Amino acid sequence: MEEIAFLRDERGEIYPTIENFYKFCGMGKLMAVRCSRCGRLILPPRPMCPECYSTDLGWVQLSGRGRLETYSEVYVPPKNFASKSPYVIGIVRLVEGVALPGQIVVDRGEKAEVGMELSVDFESAPAEGWPQWPRYFFRPVDRK
Numbered sequence: 001m002e003e004i005a006f007l008r009d010e011r012g013e014i015y016p017t018i019e020n021f022y023k024f025c026g027m028g029k030l031m032a033v034r035c036s037r038c039g040r041l042i043l044p045p046r047p048m049c050p051e052c053y054s055t056d057l058g059w060v061q062l063s064g065r066g067r068l069e070t071y072s073e074v075y076v077p078p079k080n081f082a083s084k085s086p087y088v089i090g091i092v093r094l095v096e097g098v099a100l101p102g103q104i105v106v107d108r109g110e111k112a113e114v115g116m117e118l119s120v121d122f123e124s125a126p127a128e129g130w131p132q133w134p135r136y137f138f139r140p141v142d143r144k
């Protein structure tokens with residue numbers, strides 16, 4: 001696996017930024033940060049806890065498992081996603097309690113359903129076009 005250069009602070013800790021979140025995705029890891037003061041899980045990661053304003057945060061790996069909370073089927077996508085149309089975008093409630101928006105990849109002819117069990121998967125950054133970041137997405141658990 002290629003070396004991934006994280007943005008780090010002066011103590012060598014990996015900064016809780018969305019950019020580093022996507023670098024972890026490139027390693028096949030779905031990561032959040034947890035506030036060391038109040039324990040809140042923050043996803044997507046931010047440099048400050050929205051609950052107690054602490055900046056003492058540490059990375060934790062998530063299971064990547066959850067349930068579909070709500071979704072929308074996209075038939076008229078932005079230009080960069082035209083080749084994927086139609087596709088499903090949803091909010092996934094992870095078993096850790098936090099919610100994350102993402103693409104839900106279902107087989108052709110298959111329908112997304114609220115409550116369906118999902119698992120995260122990853123795709124490397126596209127060679128061209130936008131965005132130039134590794135991607136995460138969700139698939140139904142039993143069809144992986």
Ligand SMILES: [Zn+2]
Pocket residue numbers: 035036037038039040049050051052053054
């Ligand atoms: Zn906090």
